[in-house]
Amino acid sequence: MDVQPDLAGVSFAAKLAGFGDRPAIRTKDQSVSYSELARRVEDTTRTFGPGRRLIALEAENSLPSLVVYMAALSSGNPLLILPTGGGTATETLVAAYDPDVVVRASDGEAVLDVRREETRHELHPELALLLSTSGSTGSPKLVRLSGDSVQANALAIAQYLHLRPSDAAATTLPLSYCYGMSVVNSHLLVGASLALTDLSVVDPCFWELVRTEKVTSFAAVPYTFDLLDRVGFEHMDIPSLRYITQAGGRLDPDRVRSYAELGRRQGWDLFVMYGQTEATARMAYLPPDLAAEYPHAIGVAVPGGSFRLEPVPGLDAGELVYSGPNVMLGYAERPEDLALGRVITELQTGDLASCGSNGLYEIVGRRSRFVKIVGLRVDLGQVERLLADLGLTTAATGSDDAVVAAVEGNHDLALVAKTLAQDLGLPRSAVQLHSVDSVPRLANGKPDYPAVLALATQNNDGGCGTVTGPEPVAHPADVRTIFAEVLEQEDIADTDTFVSLGGDSLSYVAASVRLEFALGYIPKGWHLMPVCELAPAPHHPQSPAAATTGESAGQPGGRTSRTSRGWYRRMLVPMETGIVLRAVAIIFIVSTHIGFFHWEGTAHVLIAVAGYNFARFQLTGTRRARLRRQLRSIARIIAPSVVVIGFAFAVTDTYAWANVFLLNPLLGPEGWTDYSRFWFIEILVHILLGLAALLAIPAADRAQRRWPWAFALALIAVDLPLLFDLVDTRYPGQGPVLWLFGLGWAAAASRTLWQQAAVTAIALLTIPESFDDQYRSATILAGFLILLWLPTLSVPRGLHRLTALLASASLYIYVTHWLVYPLVDPAQKGMAVIASLAAGTLYWAAATRSMGLAEKWLRRRQIAQLKIRAGTSLHV
Incomplete structure (x- = not known):
């Protein structure tokens, strides 16, 4: 059945060009104006062909996905939104509804799989959008929305949020989720802009984007606020922020009140909202000025909508019923239902509600609950x-x-x-x-x-056992199990991240290697991603399965990859640059000290790597939580080091009490002596303690959060007078190294090309002057530039796990090798290197396990005390 394609078209999607050169979409790499977006939408529409067809889209928070989405809305081709990431849910919907065109993202482009030139479906003229119902992702049951419903809801949202062209929203929610979709619709309706990203709010890059693009709003679901608490949102200075919206479930009233009051202090509003997919997203909103006073309420109906309460036999509360132009046409459970028109005119929400004398509605229960x-x-x-x-x-x-x-x-x-x-x-x-x-x-x-x-x-335990579900089991794909074992943690929630659980550079390597094996790839910034966002991707381009079969985008069956590229993928494995540098550096350090070969400078590269990792792992969360995590990491450096140095002090005459307490740079003899052998540990601990104390100061904490890159540069500037001998210092013979730590920090904080270029220039001006030995300076410079510019390095597959092992144990190898290699025949230098690496690795395994057990014991004692207090309160 051929219907004119403009019958179900959505007005705002067809009128993008009317906003001219105003910025519409901003991504990490580009800014796209409304006129350019309209041109791309028009070009994509032409690829759909002249007839009206059912199009399915695996929606991502990417420009290609957004263009396809807008092209379908503007042209009147009904669009079935598929879950992000594919998988069983996607295949279920595709099999059930047999779309004429399936669009998937590949290598940053939208790839159309045209399954037939003309539709085999009967598509109702008003049908514009098909969405999975809330809680039924992947189910054949879909919500049928008309173009008028999408337009009306976008207009209502824009009206009560007072959206204007100067607004810019960050896409904190997936386009495939009706809430995230409503953010896109309402902003493009009024000519505002979208900062298109899939970054999590726990990622410092997200907040850099917010500040750079002057983002005025972002959308949040209840667990988003858990993440905001973790990153210390209350201390952030975001002058451009105008409001935050919340939907997707009930937010605890105390938290509503807390964030409403926080917004009032900082100059932004909190909009608590209520909606369902069946109403094209939004049905109610709570005016921000009432949020602190009525945090339990969902508010009033959106413009153009209305509520009534329908009595429910046997209950005091009534069922909330909504009427408005954004109500769905009805459900679809099979392809034949796509021919149906409107079958309902009002929406029975299934929620039990009451209405106060102030006109505000409050949800008091669920009829089906x-x-x-x-x-x-x-x-x-x-x-x-x-x-x-x-x-x-x-x-x-x-x-x-x-x-x-x-x-x-x-x-x-x-x-x-x-x-x-x-x-x-x-x-x-x-x-x-x-x-x-x-x-x-x-x-x-x-x-x-x-x-x-x-x-x-x-769990057939009578309801009072301690069975955990889903219980961590020794399965490679279980992210919780990996984090639990690597970090010696017991209770890991969906919203926890590697960093929030106390992960640091010492545990990062072990976790990353196990995750790569479990997931098939390592997501960028995985250490900042909530557990719920880390999932296996067996068909990811970097996964072992893809590497083995040689699959690549645009090359079905991977014929090319199995020849030229297949060999490369089979023989080499990408690893994070910091991990490789740690492994290589410790081999060079030990070999140089033993005299197996001579190559100096790699210890200073590790100082830069330490700064790089500090910026990645130690700068998230509230000031108090961050301080606890920093002190824990410092303790995990000090404890195993002091044990070895104390033993060396007891059995040899080479070291002094100042070494045992890691104070030789301050109390020991000046210049390089045998007492300086542990300089790396001592100076690193001093730097970390100093930074922990500095960042515990509220003003310094705010400055670092607001200007993360500039803060790192300031750290470099502080040390430069010492580097160039403008100020006398008691640094050991290795010279000042805080500036190198700062360079590593700046490398991690660099978000743009010009920032990387600026850090490169600073390195070129300072590192060659750091030592008289030009070869050592060249090693430091090369190592740092590799860290700055190359996120990964390829490692022979057979050395992959060995590299990870040496990187994990590098600190322990460094502190133990001074005691190990003198025990080996001086003529067997190669054997001495191997013995030192092996002994340090064994010490790493034992010490890590011991510290983990000690921490677990302490946590259990705390839990036991809490349970005693909880039991007392329950009895009372």
Whole structure:
């Protein structure tokens, strides 16, 4: 059936050119004006052909995906949005609805798979968009939206947010999620701009983008605020920020009030919103000036919409029913439903609500969130609220037999279940609580209630055991298991990151190697990504599977890769440059000290690497959390070093008390002596302690967060007078090295090409002057430039794990080799090197395990004390 393509077209998508040269899309690499965006949309529309067809798009937060999205909306071709990343959910939808065109992103471009030239479907003239219902990603059940609904909701959002052309929103949510999509629609409707990114809010690069692009808003779901707390958002200075929106689930009222008050102090607004995919995203919003006073409320209906309460037999509250132009046409459960027009005119939300005298609506429960047990109606929302009052993070569901709840963390569940049963008036046997590492969640961050209910059959423990689900098991794809074992942690939540869990440069290598094996690739910035965003990608271009088969974009079957490129992929493995430099440097350091060969300067390269890693691992979170993490990392350097140096002091006459306390640079003899052998450890600890103290000062903390790159340059500038002998110093014979640490920091903080170029210029001006030995200076310069410009280096596949092992153990090898190699025959220098590397690696394994067990023991003691206090409060 051929229908004129403009019948379902969305007005704002067809009128982009009207905003002329105003910036529409900003990415890391380019800025695209509205006129240029309109041209790209028009070009893409032509590739769809003259007839109206069903198009499926794997939507990403990328310019090619956005162009395809707008092209479909403007041309009236119905668009089926597929989940980001493909997989089973995508294949289920494609198989169920058989789209005429499937569009996927590949190597930064949108690749069209035209499956037929003319549609085989009957497509209703009003049909514009097909979205998965909330909580049913990958299910054949879809929401059918008209072009008018999309236009009306975008207009309503723009109206109550007071959007204007000068606004710029960062895309913190996926385009495939209706909430993220509504941000795109509303901003392009008014001629505002989008800072297009898929960076997480825990990534310093995201905040650099916010400041550079003068972002005025970003969208958040409840768990986003957990991440904002981790990165110290309350201390950030973002002058351009005008408002934050929140939807995607209920935000705790205390947190609503807290962020509303924070916004009031800092000059931005918090918009709490309520919506469903069935209403094209938004149905209600809470005016920002009322958020602190009425944090429980969802607010008032969006412009053009209205609410009413429909009585529910047996309940005091009524079901919230919404009417407005943004209500869906209806559901689709099979391809034949695409021919249907409007079958509903108002939306029964399924939520129970009340309306106060102030006209504000409040959600008090879910109509479908009730179970009837032994003749009693149980509100599962009330169950969650009762458990939350006990300080527990939970998700509750149930059946006609029992209430089933997942409870995060380790608690006395028997006591909690008994208390809950008494509050609900239920038999104790009708309450099942299951301990989990984190509440199971869907991709959009909402609780996965079917997964919670499944715990009742997975964990047959009577409801009060300590079975964790999903329980970490020794499976390579389990990110939680990797983090738990590498970091000696027990409770790891979806929102935790490697850095927030206390990961540092010492544990980074082991984690990255195991993640690469588990995921098939290493995502850029993985150490800052929440656990829930780290998932296996078996068809990723860098995965072992892709390397073996030689698959590459644009080359079906990988015929070319199996010849010229296949050999390269099979023989070489990309590794992060910092890891490779640590492994190579420790071999050169040990070999030089033993006299196997002579190559100086690599220890100074490691100082730059230390600064680079400090910037990556130690600068996120609140000031207090960051200080704790920094002190923990320093302790993990000091403890194993002092053990070895103390032993050396006891059994030899080579060292002094100043060495044991890592104070030789300050108290020992000036110049280079045998006492200076541990200079690297001593100076590194002094730098880290000094920076921890400096960044504990609120003003310094704010300055570093606001100007991360400039702060690193200031660190370099502080040390330059010492480097060029303008100020006398007691540094050991190696000379001042804080400036090298600062160079590494600046390398990690460089986000643009010109920043990298500026750091390169500073290195070229300073490093050659650092030592009289031109070969040593050349080594330092080369190592630093490699660190700055090359994110990865290729390593022979057979040496991949050995490189990672040496990098992990480098600090321990350095501190032990002074004691090991004198025990080997002086004529066997090669054997002495091998023995030193092996002994240091063994010490690394033993010391890391011992420190991990000690930390775990301390955490368990803290948990035990908390449980005692919690039990006391429950009895009271």
